[in-house]
Amino acid sequence: xxxxxxxxxxxxxxxxxxxxxxxxxxxxxxxxxxxxxxxxxxxxxxxxxxxxxxxxxxxxxxxxxxxxxxxxxxxxxxxxxxxxxxxxxxxxxxxxxxxxxxxxxxxxxxxxxxxxxxxxxxxxxxxxxxxxxxxxxxxxxxxxxxxxxxxxxxxxxxxxxxxxxxxxxxxxxxxxxxxxxxxxxxxxxxxxxxxxxxxxxxxxxxxxxxxxxxxxxxxxxxxxxxxxxxxxxxxxxxxxxxxxxxxxxxxxxxxxxxxxxxxxxxxxxxxxxxxxxxxxxxxxxxxxxxxxxxxxxxxxxxxxxxxxxxxxxxxxxxxxxxxxxxxxxxxxxxxxxxxxxxxxxxxxxxxxxxxxxxxxxxxxxxxxxxxxxxxxxxxxxxxxxxxxxxxxxxxxxxxxxxxxxxxxxxxxxxxxxxxxxxxxxxxxxxxxxxxxxxxxxxxxxxxxxxxxxxxxxxxxx
Numbered sequence: 001x002x003x004x005x006x007x008x009x010x011x012x013x014x015x016x017x018x019x020x021x022x023x024x025x026x027x028x029x030x031x032x033x034x035x036x037x038x039x040x041x042x043x044x045x046x047x048x049x050x051x052x053x054x055x056x057x058x059x060x061x062x063x064x065x066x067x068x069x070x071x072x073x074x075x076x077x078x079x080x081x082x083x084x085x086x087x088x089x090x091x092x093x094x095x096x097x098x099x100x101x102x103x104x105x106x107x108x109x110x111x112x113x114x115x116x117x118x119x120x121x122x123x124x125x126x127x128x129x130x131x132x133x134x135x136x137x138x139x140x141x142x143x144x145x146x147x148x149x150x151x152x153x154x155x156x157x158x159x160x161x162x163x164x165x166x167x168x169x170x171x172x173x174x175x176x177x178x179x180x181x182x183x184x185x186x187x188x189x190x191x192x193x194x195x196x197x198x199x200x201x202x203x204x205x206x207x208x209x210x211x212x213x214x215x216x217x218x219x220x221x222x223x224x225x226x227x228x229x230x231x232x233x234x235x236x237x238x239x240x241x242x243x244x245x246x247x248x249x250x251x252x253x254x255x256x257x258x259x260x261x262x263x264x265x266x267x268x269x270x271x272x273x274x275x276x277x278x279x280x281x282x283x284x285x286x287x288x289x290x291x292x293x294x295x296x297x298x299x300x301x302x303x304x305x306x307x308x309x310x311x312x313x314x315x316x317x318x319x320x321x322x323x324x325x326x327x328x329x330x331x332x333x334x335x336x337x338x339x340x341x342x343x344x345x346x347x348x349x350x351x352x353x354x355x356x357x358x359x360x361x362x363x364x365x366x367x368x369x370x371x372x373x374x375x376x377x378x379x380x381x382x383x384x385x386x387x388x389x390x391x392x393x394x395x396x397x398x399x400x401x402x403x404x405x406x407x408x409x410x411x412x413x414x415x416x417x418x419x420x421x422x423x424x425x426x427x428x429x430x431x432x433x434x435x436x437x438x439x440x441x442x443x444x445x446x447x448x449x450x451x452x453x454x455x456x457x458x459x460x461x
Contacts, residue, residue: 029327034402034461035206035320036353036365042321047406048103048205052317054361059313066314069307070096074273076148077298083307086298088274089151089285090144092120096311099201099272103318104403104410106201108159108420115146118201119420120272121157121181123194124386130247131389132240133195138188138288142271151291155186157198161421166430168444168451176430178381179421188288197384198419199254203403203410206369207252207261208316210400212362213373214354215249221348221372232345232435234374234398237390242266242279250389251373254418256397257388261316269303276301277308316359320367320402324460334457337450342439346398348372370401370461379433382417394434405459425455 033039038052051063072084073094079085092115093099099106099118106118121143124133135141139154147153161177168174181196224235237256241248241263248259258264266279274284281301285292303311325331338344347370356362375395385393396418404425408414414424422428432440443451 031368032323032326034323034368035209036367038206038209038317038319038361038365038367039322040319043324043406043409045410046102047321048203048318048403048410050319052208052319052359052361054359055317059317059359062310062313063317065307066310066312069303069311070100070314074275077296077302079298082298083304086275086302088146088148089283089292089295090147090154090289091274092116092142092144092146092272094273096268096273100204102410103204105203105407105413105415106420107411107413107415108200109157113156119157120199120201121183122197122199122386123191124197125192125194127387130240131387131391133386133388136191136194136286138286139186139191139194140284140286143183144271144274144284147292148295151289151295152187154183154188154289156184158182158184168448170448172448174426174430176427177421177423179419195384195386197386200415200418200420202399203407204315205318205403206320206367206400207318208356208359208362209320209353209365209367210251210369210373211261211316212353212356212359212365213251213351217351217354218249218251218373222374230342230345231438232342232376234346234372234376235390235395237375237388237397239389250397254396254399255388255391256373256375257391262312265308265312265315269308275303277303278305313358321406324405326460328456328460330453330456331460332457333450334453334455334460337446337454338457341442341446341454345439346372346374346376346436347401348398368402368461371398373400374398376436377434379435379437381433382431384418401458401461403461405461425458426451 038054040050055063074087075085076087077085098116108119109117123136123139123141125136126134128134143157144154145156160180163175164178165175181198219236221234222236223233226233237250238247239250239257239259241259243262250256250259252258252264266277269275269277270280270284278301283297350368353362353365375391375397377394378396383394387393416422416428422431429443
């Protein structure tokens with residue numbers, strides 16, 4: 001009976017035959033369903049945008065309403081479209097999908113001055129007593145590189161790259177691009193001795209499933225002091241939870257610095273769009289930015305609770321595409337290598353959800369996000385030197401890998417890591433250091449065919 005539910009759900013969710021992959025009952029490989037019952041079989045350019053098969057009734061209808069708020073442009077206030085006004089006054093994008101195009105991954109700008117591509121620059125002047133970043137008194141927590149009419153943008157994000165060449169023992173050469181970040185044309189004076197951290201927007205699939213994993217399940221993989229002496233010492237981040245007014249386990253964001261989808265989404269609305277929400281009702285205007293503070297708003301908050309809840313439903317319920325070609329011989333070889341050389345130590349293959357506070361179809365699912373959701377030291381090469389709560393300047397949350405092989409199909413690029421510096425999956429692996437240094441060296445020592453097999457496996461998930 002459960003098998004039939006899988007197949008019915010997958011067939012219904014995709015409407016066109018060229019987008020859906022039909023499978024017969026005797027060829028089902030449950031291991032390919034990375035999101036459990038909340039998976040779909042789809043490898044089209046829209047693969048990240050389908051609702052979870054578990055949604056029914058009004059929730060299914062509200063998913064598409066949430067989609068409209070995610071994709072449509074916000075406008076400056078006052079406007080006749082009062083439900084969608086209040087943009088800015090300063091902002092990075094006019095809608096969520098500018099950074100998460102087709103619910104996927106952002107990228108660095110492809111030309112000087114290109115805006116809204118999904119790469120942001122976070123600021124910190126140091127750390128509060130609990131480890132939270134100290135925001136700049138004039139520029140705040142994030143560079144806003146765009147603004148409404150009559151208000152000045154704070155500046156533009158600048159990047160320069162230095163190519164660093166290297167080679168594999170078998171003679172194949174590679175080049176890694178090392179970025180340096182700066183603010184061009186700062187409008188409100190020097191930023192001083194500020195720490196800057198680039199962050200790129202990630203694909204949004206499976207977020208509700210990650211939220212349904214119990215704290216105990218995540219902490220079971222924690223080994224901060226490497227008690228088992230395998231070189232891997234993942235640790236949890238505990239961050240301030242504005243909704244519940246307490247410290248909570250961080251599980252979202254590049255440094256696991258957000259405790260919930262609600263808080264992560266609320267901060268994205270405020271910082272990226274300049275839209276106030278039920279959680280953050282005050283515009284993001286430091287006192288020194290007078291024109292920003294004097295600009296009209298679109299209400300308090302600018303997106304009301306009912307509409308915001310629909311956005312949360314939407315981003316929580318984007319289904320996880322199933323693995324492709326899971327039985328292919330090269331994919332299977334690469335999967336074995338992924339495990340044997342140690343990638344699986346951080347990119348944990350299987351986790352089990354507990355219960356979700358809103359969506360019961362996420363409960364008790366065996367899922368494969370390929371992440372332990374813990375912080376790991378990735379070495380000086382990837383360090384941003386900006387601590388966030390328990391995360392040091394060289395620690396990052398293990399990025400979930402599900403969907404990584406569809407980025408090129410969905411988003412027409414192959415830029416990876418927290419700032420998009422890696423131009424392909426091989427470069428992404430070669431940037432690994434710290435706890436992953438020895439694993440990277442093993443990868444480099446593999447034969448060309450073995451390296452290709454491992455990459456082929458990654459491209460299948």
